[in-house]
Structures are given as C-alpha cells and as structure tokens.
Amino acid sequence: MWSYALKRLLSAVVIMWAVATLVFLAMRIIPADPAEVVLGDQASQEALAAFRARTGLDRPLLAQYLDFFAGVVHGDLGRSLITNAPIAEQIWAVFPYTLSLAFASLAVGTLIGVPLGVWTAVRRGGWIDFLGRIFALTGFSFPAFYLGIVLLLIFSVWLGWTPIIHSIRGGGWHEHLGKLVLPALSLGLIQAAYITRLTRSAMLEALGQDWVRTAYAKGLPDRVVYYKHVLRNIMIPVVTAMGLYTGTILGGAVLTETVFNRPGLGKLLVGAIAQRDYTLIQSGLMVFAFIILLVNLLVDLSYALFDPRVKYE
C-alpha cells in the first residue's frame, strides 16, 4: 500500500507540473497586460516599463517560467504581481473559509444524497422515487451560483432570515456556522442530486445480489439490510464520486463565494484574474490542483477500508 501511495504521489508531481505549465502559458495568452491593468490607461511608457522590470515581466518567457518553477520547487509561491504581498500568506488567510465551505457542502451532499438514494432505490417506481428523480434532475440542471442567488432571494430578501451582505471576518463559531448555511446549501444540494442518483443506481444493482437474499434469510429487517449490508458494498462508487466532486466543489466555490461575498480561494482567484495577477493565479491554481489530487489519492486509499478485496499494486 505504501509503495502504491508513493507511486501515486510521483504521478501527482507530474500532473502538477503539467497543470502549472498549462496555467503559465494560458495566462500569457490572455490579452491585457498586468502593467496596464495596474497602472491604468494613462500610464506613461516609462512607468509601464519600470513596472515590468520590477516584476520581471520584461524577461524572456522561458526565464519567467523557470523562475516560477524554482519557487514552486522550493515551496515558495512567490509574491503577488499587484500587491507584492506573499501569496502563501494570502492563500493561507482565506483557506479555512474555502475548506469549511467544502466540508459543509460535502456534508449536505452526503447526508441528503445517500439516504435519499437508498430511499428512492427501495421505493423504486413509487412516488418517493418520482420526487427523488425530479430533485436529482433539477440539481443537475442548476448551476450552483444560480441556486445561491435563488437561496439569497428566498431567505434574505423575502424571508429576511439572513442579511444579504455580511462581513464574514470576526464573530464566534456559531456566527461563522450561520453564515455557512446558505453557501453550503447552494453547493451541497447540487452535490446531493448527483449522490442521490449514484447511490440509487448502485443500490438497485446491489439489491439484486445473492448476499442480499442471504441477509433476509437470516431474519434481518430492511433497515439493517439496506444500511449495513448493502451500503457498505456501494461505498466505493459513492466515495469515488465524492472525490471527483471535490473539483466541482472548488470550481463551484469560485462562483458561490462571489455570490455570497465570502472570502475564500475562489474569490481570491476571481480577483486575481480580474487584475491579471499572473503569479497569484498560477500559485492559486496550483493549490487547487494539489487539493484535488490529494483528495483523490485519499479516496483511492480509502477503498481498502470499505472492501477487503481491494489490493494496492
């Protein structure tokens, strides 16, 4: 298992390199020059040149690329092109917000999706199944940011339960938790739709297995058969999906954080892109890629917990 984990880490390094290179090149292809964005249209040629010289943007592309990599390899994410602040600090400051949003929406997705998937599977063809399928279909078709706007409209504008715009910083943990509810719902409900569908189909397949009949022949009630015998067997596809959705969640966080005006990795990136802050975008996306790779590795390693037949080569 350890050699498997090591192999996966090595391949992760290669993927990270590929991601970094892609991001680096993509940034240079987008029109607009950071110097012009920062200094404005009226800036003199001298001022622009000075800015480029200070930030290293006047150097050859390859030199910039190698600089960036040298930094990454040494664990130095560099400094913001615009504010000159250390990027690691900026990311670290907002990371807890994104992490709590990701966990909260994962919890919403799982706690709704798994039981609903089980329920719709065992009531296949009934009205519960019908409603569950409508829920799933609606979830598929809604972008998270749009759902966020709808939730804001309902709970903040119409019902007035939560303020539309609130400062997130400061306040106790319960206040943080309160401010997490709507963003977590807007990301989590859409995840729940996916997890419902997935759990339902995995469950339906598993219910036809011989060992399910054996479980009933022992005198076990439905509840124990579904939630003990079957659920454990379908954890692998469900957990795999959760791992894959990490990417969706982080992607969704970009928009959700903007809609709810929450600090976080996503909002940081959106700001950086608007300002053409090359270094911040590069490093921020590296962090995104790293999280996704790490989560998927953990998911793969968790398989052995659910299924004793899994062997890592």
Place this chain on the structure above:
Amino acid sequence: MAGPGNGASASAQDSAAPLLSVRDLRVAFDTRRGRVVAVDGISFDLDEGETLGIVGESGCGKSVTALSVLRLAGRAAHILSGSIRLAGRDLLTVSDAEIQAVRGGEVGMVFQEPMTSLNPVFTVGEQIAEPLMRHRRLSRRAALDRAAELLDKVGIPTPRARLASYPHELSGGMRQRVMIAMALSCQPRLLIADEPTTALDVTVQAQILELLAGLQQEFGTAIMLITHDLGVVAEFARRAVVMYAGRIVEQAEVGALFERPLHPYTEGLLASIPPMEEDLDSLRTIEGTVPSPHAMPPGCRFAPRCAAVRPACRTIDPPLLALAPGHQAACIAHADYRLPAGSGQAHADTPA
C-alpha cells in the same frame, strides 16, 4: 381445485402434525410478457426431523417453492393462493416481524451459489454471529464464540482464526460450510437447502451432503432438499416430491420411487441416470423441452414429451392421486389411476 387437495390429504394421514405443511400453493411472477404461474397448486408435508427431496428440472418451480416458504421469492413474485404452515402457523399471513423471527431462527436456508451468497465485505465471523445476536440476543462476544464452535462443527480447520476471514479468502466448499454454519446457527427446526451442492466440485458435493446428514442427526433438523440430482435424493432423502412445470407429478418414499416409479416423467428422470456398469455411447434423455410457462399445454403438462401419451392426456389435466400407500402420482395412463368423479373436469378448466 379438487385435485391437489386430494393428494395432500393422502399424505397428511402419514403423520398427525407435520412440521411444514404446504397446501395448494400457487405462485406467479410478473414478467414483461405478462403474469406467469411458476408454481401451480402444489401440496406436500414435511415431518419433524425428516429429509424431503424436491426434484425437478430447472424452471419446474422447486426453488420458487423453497423461497416462498420464507417469503423470499422476490418483489416480482405473487403468492396467488394457498398456505404454508410451519407448526400450524401460516407463514404467508404472519406479520413482517414474525416472518423475520422465523427466517434464520426457526427456518435456516442454504443457497445454491456459495461464491455469491456471502456478503463480500463482512468477515465470516460477523456474518455467522449476526443471526445469533438477532434471534438469540447473544452479545457480540458470545455470538462470535458460538460462531467459532459452529465453524468447527461444519469442519473448518482453525475456526477461531477463520472468524476474521473474508469470503474471498475461502474456497467454494468452505464458503458453503460457512453458509451451513450460518443457517444452523440458531438450531432451526427446518433447513431449506436449495441446490446446496450444484455449484461445487463432485468430491466436495459428497462432503457437504455428509456434513448436512451428520448435522441433521445431531440437531434433529428437518431438511427440505431442493435438487435436480436424483442421486442426491436417493442417498439423503427419506421421501421425494417430483415436480414438473409447476406441478407435483409424483410423491413417494425414496425406495418406492426408485423401484417402482409411477409417473412417466419420473421414469424418464431415472432412465437418464447413466448406469455405472455399462459403457454408453450416448446418454438417455427425455425428448423435448419443458413447456414455456407462457404457453402451458392443455391436459397433462408432460404429455408433449411423454413416451406413453394417450389421446386423453391432451385434454385431461390429471390431479395427484394416491396409487399405493404413501405413493401418489398424476398420470391417467397408470393402470391403478382412477379419476375421481368430476375431478378430471375440475382441472380441464385450467388451460394455459
């Protein structure tokens, strides 16, 4: 439905209170091509401690019958009529909680496919302990202790260590032993064994059957042995029920059945067992195939394949009648068979 009822009352005379008593059981399945009656009015009894063989080709309804006893025939199955009494209580009408107490508690079940019948993600110990914790209210620790004893009884070496094994770490024969340990864990009064050896190697088959016979001696469990193998019946069952196309065509003590089969289908089955002492160029078979449940022939269901068929066989659907003490068959071609007045017509009204 006078016919099967007659047959049942004949066998009910053998014993005052059978452990299991199936009467006029009819089970249908919903399929894409409509409703199909898989078991069509069968009746039989099973005494305490007895081994009853239920024999027939695949599709004859023997497994459906076995599964119906515990109401495990699945969502597509509908029990149209009849009763299944275990010690007097009709299992078809008891509550869900009651049938759950019967399953694994009073009636254990062993299935055909040991490779897929155990849950792959739980240890053997956990799976055997489960019914003990549920029905016997044993603590987890006590249940696992008992599970180890049971593994020892079913002939698994180093039972303590095996408790922690997962099914994929065991051979097919070992897994079937685990299934048997599980089914017998709460010392049920009845064990339903649905083709318990079909999926196993021949050498392992004999071991498993001997194990079952030994455990039956020890626990006094009655066994309902579902099989397509007459050899298995000959060796292990006291009585046998022969099923064809959802009906019982013959029922007798095993000795009588083998020495003097009364139904042409039973004769055909016996004749298709290759004799040990001769070299054969070809195996004897019964001509034709089992009729489709969507298109049952009128009259006797075996008539299209029967070597002794008469014109009347194509119109009269013969009920099961006692032709000798403890020996019933459903064949009008037999010399001793006398249709009870009016009962031939009673069945002629159930065309396909």
